[in-house]
Amino acid sequence: MLNPNLKLNTKLFDEDVEQVAIREGFGKGLVIAGDQNKNVVALCADLTESTDMHFFAHKYPERFVQVGVAEQNLVTVASGMAAMGKIPFTSSYAMFSPGRNWEQIRTTIAYNNRKVVIAGSHAGISVGPDGGTHQAIEDLALMRVIPNMIVLSPCDAIEAKKATIEAAKIDKPVYIRLAREKTPIITTEETPFEIGKAQIFFAPPMTAQVGIVATGALVHNAILAAQNFAQKGISVKVLNIGSIRPLDFEAIINLAKEAGAIVSVEEHQIVGGFGSAIAEVLVQNYSVPMELIGIHDKFGQSGTPSELIEHYGMGVSHIEKAVEKVMQRKGKTI
Amino acid sequence: MHQLTDEKIKLMEQKANEIRQSIIEMLVEAGSGHTAGPLGMADIFTALYFFILKHDPTNPMWEERDRLILSNGHICPVYYATLAHSGYFPLEELKTLRKFGSRLQGHPHREYLSFLETSSGPLGLGLSQAVGMCLADRMNNGKYSPKQFYCLLSDGELQEGNTWEGAMLGAKEKLQNLTVIIDRNNIQIEGYTEDIMPLEPLKQKWEAFNWHVQTIDGHSFQAIVEAVGQAQAVFNQPSVIIANTIPGKGVSFMERKYEWHGIAPNKEQGAKALKELKKNA
Numbered sequence: 001m002l003n004p005n006l007k008l009n010t011k012l013f014d015e016d017v018e019q020v021a022i023r024e025g026f027g028k029g030l031v032i033a034g035d036q037n038k039n040v041v042a043l044c045a046d047l048t049e050s051t052d053m054h055f056f057a058h059k060y061p062e063r064f065v066q067v068g069v070a071e072q073n074l075v076t077v078a079s080g081m082a083a084m085g086k087i088p089f090t091s092s093y094a095m096f097s098p099g100r101n102w103e104q105i106r107t108t109i110a111y112n113n114r115k116v117v118i119a120g121s122h123a124g125i126s127v128g129p130d131g132g133t134h135q136a137i138e139d140l141a142l143m144r145v146i147p148n149m150i151v152l153s154p155c156d157a158i159e160a161k162k163a164t165i166e167a168a169k170i171d172k173p174v175y176i177r178l179a180r181e182k183t184p185i186i187t188t189e190e191t192p193f194e195i196g197k198a199q200i201f202f203a204p205p206m207t208a209q210v211g212i213v214a215t216g217a218l219v220h221n222a223i224l225a226a227q228n229f230a231q232k233g234i235s236v237k238v239l240n241i242g243s244i245r246p247l248d249f250e251a252i253i254n255l256a257k258e259a260g261a262i263v264s265v266e267e268h269q270i271v272g273g274f275g276s277a278i279a280e281v282l283v284q285n286y287s288v289p290m291e292l293i294g295i296h297d298k299f300g301q302s303g304t305p306s307e308l309i310e311h312y313g314m315g316v317s318h319i320e321k322a323v324e325k326v327m328q329r330k331g332k333t334i
Numbered sequence: 335m336h337q338l339t340d341e342k343i344k345l346m347e348q349k350a351n352e353i354r355q356s357i358i359e360m361l362v363e364a365g366s367g368h369t370a371g372p373l374g375m376a377d378i379f380t381a382l383y384f385f386i387l388k389h390d391p392t393n394p395m396w397e398e399r400d401r402l403i404l405s406n407g408h409i410c411p412v413y414y415a416t417l418a419h420s421g422y423f424p425l426e427e428l429k430t431l432r433k434f435g436s437r438l439q440g441h442p443h444r445e446y447l448s449f450l451e452t453s454s455g456p457l458g459l460g461l462s463q464a465v466g467m468c469l470a471d472r473m474n475n476g477k478y479s480p481k482q483f484y485c486l487l488s489d490g491e492l493q494e495g496n497t498w499e500g501a502m503l504g505a506k507e508k509l510q511n512l513t514v515i516i517d518r519n520n521i522q523i524e525g526y527t528e529d530i531m532p533l534e535p536l537k538q539k540w541e542a543f544n545w546h547v548q549t550i551d552g553h554s555f556q557a558i559v560e561a562v563g564q565a566q567a568v569f570n571q572p573s574v575i576i577a578n579t580i581p582g583k584g585v586s587f588m589e590r591k592y593e594w595h596g597i598a599p600n601k602e603q604g605a606k607a608l609k610e611l612k613k614n615a
Contacts, residue, residue, distance in 0.1 A: 076462030
């Protein structure tokens with residue numbers, strides 16, 4: 001049922017599926033981007049190891065700038081470096097960059113259309129024990145409203161690595177959303193990645209009754225939910241969206257046309273986030289019933305990642321319920 | 335820099351007067367904008383563009399040019415007027431300030447005027463960008479290039495934390511070809527800086543941040559040129575020049591009045607101001 005063309009990780013349904021943190025993919029990708037282009041530089045606000053920027057900082061110390069605990073400085077200095085031909089990558093926790101320095105990003109990077117990559121790590125509620133202050137569940141909303149900004153939200157470490165390498169090549173400001181916790185590997189090195197392209201990851205061999213569009217690590221939960229339906233003979237397709245801006249309108253509309261009902265899945269506030277972006281596409285192009293999985297107007301709290309994902313309604317069972325509900329709304333019962 | 339002669343100073347005084355006249359004319363035409371700051375900075379802009387900066391108006395993107403980063407974008411009337419008087423674009427275009435479709439946006443925007451080093455307006459963002467540019471230039475060359483980096487700050491925006499974050503990194507990185515010039519005119523939109531949020535002791539603050547500090551009369555061409563020369567001679571340390579200026583300089587009824595920070599003269603006030611400037615030309 002996994003899309004064979006994409007050479008996905010066939011072990012992703014296993015209990016002991018390999019797990020790697022998405023941020024680690026960023027860290028490894030940044031080294032490759034640095035190998036490929038000597039203009040790639042990196043800046044960090046005292047979270048080099050936490051954001052896995054240390055791989056780059058160790059290999060290219062002369063191209064690394066430590067700005068201290070100063071996220072506003074982080075991005076404004078990066079903007080200045082971009083003006084002189086550098087390709088700066090900045091990293092911090094998403095809560096602080098772009099959380100704290102949003103206006104600096106807007107004015108000095110996006111308004112100037114500077115090629116700067118802003119990596120926001122520890123995004124989502126799965127940061128866990130650190131609690132609500134450190135759980136960025138608004139960052140996609142903050143970044144996708146800024147003109148010129150590319151917004152990438154990889155589903156696993158391998159996709160994050162590819163997104164990082166591609167981000168260095170695109171002549172625009174880029175935001176990459178990263179997560180702290182180890183999460184299942186969904187793709188493989190062979191899986192293609194292109195900014196602006198969405199991919200059907202899971203597709204039973206019949207017309208879809210519901211389409212799930214998902215982003216980030218929760219793509220795994222979405223696939224598990226779809227697999228459970230497939231075992232009951234119900235066709236649910238899963239579209240992975242690693243690029244939220246630009247968004248692959250065609251893939252979303254095609255899925256809506258085929259399935260007639262959509263569920264969006266994100267580890268983020270549903271207001272203004274990924275699901276909202278999908279809804280904007282659908283209402284303007286092909287309206288179908290839609291349910292949104294994500295955080296509903298609440299702050300997070302301390303807990304283990306799985307406790308929090310369950311508590312805030314983003315577990316496999318919640319996705320299944322949303323699929324059932326949206327099927328009912330389009331007039332079909334299970 | 336070449337020799338500063340009395341003749342050159344006289345020419346710059348004349349040029350600064352013309353720039354002040356342009357500022358008044360464009361603000362009257364625009365009907366809104368900032369007046370006091372631009373008039374107060376006319377001498378420094380003149381010294382930069384007509385004596386200090388390495389630049390080429392016929393080739394604005396010349397790679398070897400010195401970089402000038404204007405942080406407090408709201409004083410753009412003096413920036414635009416100086417660029418026009420330097421030959422970057424026709425003087426006539428100054429009348430489009432703040433109008434629909436103009437290259438001369440209310441606050442500078444690179445998308446509209448592509449040879450600006452940056453867009454600005456929101457305060458406190460310029461120094462960090464200048465630090466980034468200077469740092470990148472040193473990385474590009476493996477050492478300091480002959481380029482000089484100048485960053486113009488207002489005193490009011492020293493109340494922004496981002497400015498001091500940039501100051502810390504500039505000192506950490508020992509950016510010796512970075513010179514900051516602070517327009518110390520003591521006013522901001524709602525009053526005097528020392529009433530709104532005191533900045534003094536300002537010299538000691540910058541010294542404590544490990545910058546080389548000079549305090550000068552921001553209306554003396556001799557002092558401006560000498561201070562910049564001194565700043566460039568400093569080793570392993572960025573420099574700041576606190577330039578004492580008179581807001582509204584050159585127009586007696588505007589001078590030292592914070593009320594002229596954020597408003598434009600009407601036609602009558604503009605005519606009166608122009609008359610005084612022409613008399614003193």
